[in-house]
Amino acid sequence: MAHILVVDDDHNILQVLRMRLESGGHRVSMAANTTEALSRLEQDSIHLALIDLKLKDEDGMVLMEDMRRQMPSLPVIILTAFGSIDTAVAAMKRGAYNYLTKPFDGQALLAQVDKALAQGQLSTEVRRLRHLVQNRYGFDNIIGNSAAIQNVLERVSQAAHSESSVYIEGSSGTGKELIAKSLHLASPRSEGPFIAINCAAIPETLLESELFGYQKGAFTGAQRTKKGLLSEADGGTFFFDEISEMSPAMQVKLLRALEERSFFPLGGDETVHVDIRIIAASNKSLEAEITKGTFREDLFYRIHVIPIKLPALRERKEDIPLLANHFLEKFTREMQKSIDGFSTAAMEKMMAHDWPGNVRELENAVECAVAMSDAPLIDVDTILHNPRQIPANDDLKPFKDAKENFERRYLMQLMQLTQGNISQAAKLAGKYRADLYALLKKYALDPADFRIAG
Numbered sequence: 001m002a003h004i005l006v007v008d009d010d011h012n013i014l015q016v017l018r019m020r021l022e023s024g025g026h027r028v029s030m031a032a033n034t035t036e037a038l039s040r041l042e043q044d045s046i047h048l049a050l051i052d053l054k055l056k057d058e059d060g061m062v063l064m065e066d067m068r069r070q071m072p073s074l075p076v077i078i079l080t081a082f083g084s085i086d087t088a089v090a091a092m093k094r095g096a097y098n099y100l101t102k103p104f105d106g107q108a109l110l111a112q113v114d115k116a117l118a119q120g121q122l123s124t125e126v127r128r129l130r131h132l133v134q135n136r137y138g139f140d141n142i143i144g145n146s147a148a149i150q151n152v153l154e155r156v157s158q159a160a161h162s163e164s165s166v167y168i169e170g171s172s173g174t175g176k177e178l179i180a181k182s183l184h185l186a187s188p189r190s191e192g193p194f195i196a197i198n199c200a201a202i203p204e205t206l207l208e209s210e211l212f213g214y215q216k217g218a219f220t221g222a223q224r225t226k227k228g229l230l231s232e233a234d235g236g237t238f239f240f241d242e243i244s245e246m247s248p249a250m251q252v253k254l255l256r257a258l259e260e261r262s263f264f265p266l267g268g269d270e271t272v273h274v275d276i277r278i279i280a281a282s283n284k285s286l287e288a289e290i291t292k293g294t295f296r297e298d299l300f301y302r303i304h305v306i307p308i309k310l311p312a313l314r315e316r317k318e319d320i321p322l323l324a325n326h327f328l329e330k331f332t333r334e335m336q337k338s339i340d341g342f343s344t345a346a347m348e349k350m351m352a353h354d355w356p357g358n359v360r361e362l363e364n365a366v367e368c369a370v371a372m373s374d375a376p377l378i379d380v381d382t383i384l385h386n387p388r389q390i391p392a393n394d395d396l397k398p399f400k401d402a403k404e405n406f407e408r409r410y411l412m413q414l415m416q417l418t419q420g421n422i423s424q425a426a427k428l429a430g431k432y433r434a435d436l437y438a439l440l441k442k443y444a445l446d447p448a449d450f451r452i453a454g
Contacts, residue, residue: 002117003027003045007037007063008052008079013102017050017109024110034063041067046074048116053080053091061094068095075120077112079104144319148311152179159306160186165258167303168281170310171444172401173358176281177241179310184237189277192236195229200245200400207250212257214266228265230257230274237277243303244282244289248296255299278303288441312444313355313362320350323359327366328378335370345380353384356408408443415440420451 004026006017011032018028029044031037033055040046049067053060064076075097091099097116100109144150159166160183168176177196184194202210213228230238240246246254257263262273280303289295313320324342332339342350346369355361369383418424425447426433440447 001025001027002047002113003029004113005029005031005037005040005044005046005049007031007033007049007055007060009033009056010052013052020106020109021113023106024113026113034058034066037063038066038070041070041074046071047120048113049074049076050079050113051076053078061091061096064091064096065094073120073123075116075123077116144316144322146311146316146319148316149319152308152310155306155308156182157186159183159308161188162306163277164305165278165280165303166306166308167286168279168308168310169285170281170283171312171356171358172283173360174310174312175359176283176310177239179308180237180239180241180279180281183279184239184277187237187277189236193233194237194239195233196239196241197229198241200242204247204250207246208253209266211254212263212265213268213272215268217267225265228263228272230263230276231272233276234274235276237279240278240280240303242282243280244284244286244295248294251296251299255296255302258299258302285441285444288438292438313358317351320362321347323362324350324366327363328370331367331370337370337373338376339370339373339378340376341378342383343377343379346378346383349380349384354412356405404443407439408445411439411443411445415445415447415450418450420447420449422447 004021006014006021006028007030008014008017009032014030014032018030021028029040029046031040037049037051041049049064051060051064051067055063060078060080064078068074068076076095078091078096078099079102080099081102097119098112100112156179166180166183168179170176180196181194184190197207197210199207209226209228211228211230213226213231216223216225253263258278261275262271264271286295286300286304290297290300313323324347328339328341331337350362350365357364365384366378369378373379373382375382414425414429418428422433422436426436429436431439
């Protein structure tokens with residue numbers, strides 16, 4: 001049952017609203033002016049406020065802003081007899097969830113109230129998620145006020161309470177594992193184990209024994225019985241990172257284990273049952289991998305129940321100043337340096353950069369700049385002074401990663417040069433149009449973006 005505060009200087013309106021809201025199962029408190037409303041907010045746990053725009057000698061929108069300063073998550077619906085689009089837009093811009101014009105239909109009122117309460121609850125869950133992740137893992141890839149990252153966090157908050165499998169897709173460096181950990185941390189399984197495995201980092205010959213475990217003597221070198229990682233995750237969450245790199249043969253075995261939530265260890269004849277939630281991730285489009293025949297469609301549908309798409313940093317550039325300053329604070333503290341911030345030119349340079357390595361690349365760039373700077377501000381010549389160099393804290397990339405990085409940069413230059421003209425681009429690259437389209441899809445590049453830019 002939600003507790004709703006209704007603020008109106010008309011006693012009859014207050015009574016009508018109270019009866020309608022109570023008929024919808026809500027608890028109602030009433031106030032006739034600003035002083036009473038703010039007092040109620042301090043004394044009671046309020047979930048939603050309905051505020052009349054024209055209070056006697058007072059402004060309802062000013063009251064709304066005062067209340068939201070006290071309680072930023074409070075959803076507010078503005079009520080007015082002076083309905084106009086301009087008023088509605090002004091109310092929304094200043095923080096109102098929605099706007100209702102008197103006289104209003106009772107069902108419409110309850111419908112708006114239910115939606116506002118749901119949104120308020122979701123906002124509370126997102127803040128709780130941010131707090132949990134900040135305390136446990138740090139904020140690095142989850143910082144941001146952009147609509148893109150807010151949508152991701154809302155989706156994570158909603159998915160966390162489900163037992164359904166989650167599939168996370170995003171380019172390298174966007175924070176897929178952090179999102180997977182956040183899902184686990186906000187879920188009812190948070191007290192259970194979180195086990196992660198990178199399918200690209202383990203040879204196929206070892207992956208089966210790592211996942212399922214083995215009995216002593218199951219193969220040469222198996223000198224003792226070993227519990228598999230799936231068993232280690234019992235009661236918790238299992239995260240398959242880069243699942244697109246799993247071999248077709250291993251995909252068949254995994255599919256059966258996921259369908260039955262049971263398996264046989266290598267060399268064993270007793271079934272092992274597990275209670276786990278599955279989260280999988282890839283920096284590739286699994287639909288494209290299915291088309292190429294490298295990923296099983298039935299496994300795709302098993303893991304692709306709740307999809308979460310992580311935006312590339314170039315798609316949420318408004319978050320770059322927040323992230324850059326966060327990393328600046330982190331590295332100046334670690335290196336015990338006194339650097340106050342970035343020059344305007346340095347920030348403009350970061351905003352203009354494409355960031356193919358996403359948040360991880362930005363972190364590396366700031367770390368390098370802090371290490372190489374002795375000035376009070378990081379200037380344009382210090383940040384991204386040589387984008388082609390290997391970041392200071394990165395090892396040499398595997399050939400596969402380096403090849404994909406080159407392919408993506410080449411395709412972007414090709415699209416920029418031809419302004420998104422596929423026929424011309426295919427001719428310059430010496431590729432068939434179909435092959436070029438497949439490559440563009442692989443790296444989530446849309447020719448239309450380059451036509452607009454052109």
